Amino acid sequence: MNGASFFKTGVPTSSAPADPLAAMFRPACSECGSGRIRWAQLVDLLRLVDVDDRPRIHELLGYVGPEADAWHCSDCGGFGAFA
Ligand SMILES: [Zn+2]
16 A cells, blocks of 8 residues: 555544644654654544554553544554553
């Protein structure tokens, strides 16, 4: 999957706006330093990450719950949750 098709396909954005406070705490990807990160609810990351990464999302869901703020990096695919 290339980046163009990723954006063309599009992912429905969460109905909840990204939390600006959370964005302040994590303005860039912790994996690669990219600023091209997308905020969503943690449960929405299941649609954004690779299949191989989904077990990690489920693990996070167990800790912080589906409505936790989470980020996903458009460049490296890194992600994290913000409880
Ligand atoms: Zn990254």
